Amino acid sequence: MTLRLRRLWLALALLLLAIEFGASFLPMDRAMRPLLLIPAVLMVATVGTVFMEVGRGPAVVRLFAVAGLLWLTILLGLGSLDPLTRTDYPVQSTSPQ
């Protein structure tokens, strides 16, 4: 990859950072604000594919990269399952009034 192309990818990453930064000032519901992570995920993909060149080298490199992401998804997915799906019902106090 040429230096010029790398510069363009850096510019794209900085643009994504600017979007993420600007979007953080938008009025958003508190529960929706984790959507601000979307540009960050795209930046991670840029660094991984352009600066780390995951597409180069032996195939086992891709296997390790995909395995890391797969286990991260399982870790975050299973770990979040309970807090994100549990419904809290109010409990009446049983203490004497």
Place this chain on the structure above:
Amino acid sequence: MSETYLPHEVQYSSARHQAESAISGMWLFLATEVLFFGALFLTWIYSRHWNQAGFDAGAQHTNLAIGTVNTVILLASSFVYSAGVAFIEAGNTRRLVQCAAAAWLLGLAFLILKFGVEWRDDFAKHLFPGADFAIHGPLGGSARIFFEFYFLGTALHGLHMVGGLVLVGWIIWRARRAEFSPALHTPVIVVGLYWSFVDIVWIVLYPLLYLVGRGP
């Protein structure tokens, strides 16, 4: 030049085999690091979900300017190091030294801003979750949890940065001794993978610490 003329350790069939083993080994290590930091990110999801208001109240006390500048610094550092890898592949050792030195200086600037300026300011404002924690009231407990995450996350990332600075410094030292060539420069690639991974961790930490909890 045929690969059979390149030196390699006895346990490898060729220099290419040795290089691919080293690069694959670093990727495997990084996959374990993904899970290490994944557990940290899970604590953020869990803690914020149950303590949203207080967690966000804590996040509003972070220094957005320094966090943003540091993100730019690390992106630039990752870019300039990767350019250095391209230069040594083209046989330009002098450019590799320049690029690695620039990446090292950017990494040092990150650490100075993070720990020399920002952390110092945080401690002065009593944001460390100790006995004299600054945020009181009904949200104080949740804000304390946020700052426990903040200090743990930035400390772990900072330790990885220090390790990266040592490794990049080692690459500069070896490059200045002309130990790398277009055919033999695997350590340059392997250290670059680690350096960019540390950048990736910060790219995820940045919105978690500075943006999500900061409303208009």
